[in-house]
Amino acid sequence: MSARVTMRDVARVVGMSPMTVSRALREDNTVNAKTRARVRQVAEELGYVYDSTSQAFRTQKSGFVAVTLPSVNNANFAETFRAVSNGLGQMGLQLLLGSTNYRVEKEEELVRQLLARNPEALVLTGGHHTDATRALVQGRGLPAIEMWDLPAEPLGHVVGFSNTEAMADIVAHLVQTGRRKLAFVGASEGADSRGAARRAGVVQAAQAHGLPEVAMIDAGPAPVSMRHGHAAIEAIGRDVARNDALICVSDPVAFGCLSAVQRLGVRVPNDLAITGFGAFEVAKVSNPRITTVNVQAEEIGREVVSLLQGIFEGSINTPTCVDVKSTLVPGETS
Amino acid sequence: MSARVTMRDVARVVGMSPMTVSRALREDNTVNAKTRARVRQVAEELGYVYDSTSQAFRTQKSGFVAVTLPSVNNANFAETFRAVSNGLGQMGLQLLLGSTNYRVEKEEELVRQLLARNPEALVLTGGHHTDATRALVQGRGLPAIEMWDLPAEPLGHVVGFSNTEAMADIVAHLVQTGRRKLAFVGASEGADSRGAARRAGVVQAAQAHGLPEVAMIDAGPAPVSMRHGHAAIEAIGRDVARNDALICVSDPVAFGCLSAVQRLGVRVPNDLAITGFGAFEVAKVSNPRITTVNVQAEEIGREVVSLLQGIFEGSINTPTCVDVKSTLVPGETS
DNA sequence: TTGAAAGCGTTACCAC
């Protein structure tokens, strides 16, 4: 392969300076229409390809927004991602995605890698970070957004909802419909901070209602999904019906539990109520439909985009917190 | 915020040249152990963050591999993505992700944007592209991999499986178990080329077996998922039982159909068989378990990584085609 | 083991 074609090469052929080529290739009106046409034609002929790396280097603007997600393999996060990606595309920005696999230490390394690309903003999922991560982000004076949570001490802007409140809604709903012996099904303690927040929310709400201690059913290390919920119930067997409600950390887990419970001949909701989280498709389609919480994953993405827009335009200067309220969606499992 | 910290700043504090700092921060053994320790410590203290943009500019290597996916919101693609992402991370490469939303025109624009970032390789999902896209990629002499398909005229390397063969397996299985009146449930013609290939595969296999014409059930424009399968069956009502097997384009669609059919009181598999595609979690967890095809999404990702490794090391020079065979996974719906 | 100089391709800034 021959060496790459640069603006200099184009300029030489056109008989003008690289500067003029640069202007002609952008939407710069100061350049003569004829000149521009000629430049563009020659560029085309020579197979010139614009080099964003050089531009990013020179202007110190990468055109990137960095985003971390615990996992892409999660319909909720994927939906948020899509909304952010589409929105940024329209602003001429590209999305740089990193996945933490639900591990905070991994997040630190990831943030370091992402920052090395000079992103113009950083969007983190969750409000739980290592001190080093916090220092890294704040030392830069980089616009930062935490999403999917309402952290007590935000890094910058926030778009999220209260996991605690959401769980309180679920518990209140279950109490109203006569349930008292609750069990929580989620990942082992530690990795998933949103999961942990939900668990804590349930325990807290149960105490507030004067219920007996909430049973904990461990579905294994995060991320947990259908098969983990399923396996957790299989391991317990019919004893699961000693509880009268299973509060699951997510809809996929809830569906796994539902399926396992049905195989055991336990009737839902008669013998046992089940609730999920996240308004995943499966909650609406399963038989019976799963009681869940709509967290508006797409709306979170849209709000992140509009925050970023405001930040870049300069109209948003102070840390902003957008509470995208979650809503209980009663189904047929409770 | 203060201007960014560069190697120069670190060098000044340490009392050495930027060159030494550069060496110390890499795994360069020519630098004194003590010096290196000091440099790293100071870098840490100053909050120095390495600038990959400058590196990319100077070395003319971006450290990016570009990947296009039809959608992230698909457990199969997400799994492949994760495998590629993890593998590349270990090679010190970053993944630049673009999503086409199942539209070929969008792919062209996307590829253009991705190429502007100077990726060191390009990984495309599917083997169906516009002429302009093909020209763009081939004109660059950029290593290209198409995955999730076995295109007749590959752009470069290929890691995939035959959708046609997979559907032939399904049809053969259904015929063996006594089904003859097949219906295919998938997206409207056009957008999703893998979906179209599966549809064609079914029609072809049915003809080969001498079956009556395959009924087409339209679940709407791609992407189609649980709710679309569900809605398509609801629209048909009990007439769906005039067929004796529903071949669905994916497991989520199959689950949607299964659920709708069960609500209608049609017994599966007695009155109607249902098959899915992709070995999604829901196929294993649903009641009854859905007959599906395992396409080894993760394995595809791993093979892509090992291909890339070979390409970068120079050990792979000729276009390679890896057929990651799909396998039928009989469930309880057939 | 360390340093100096040059340059990667582009664009901001100023001159004409």
Added chain:
DNA sequence: GTGGTAACGCTTTCAA
């Protein structure tokens, strides 16, 4: 309308 100059932060290359 157009051009010259310098610079972004890093690493290659050569010299000490």
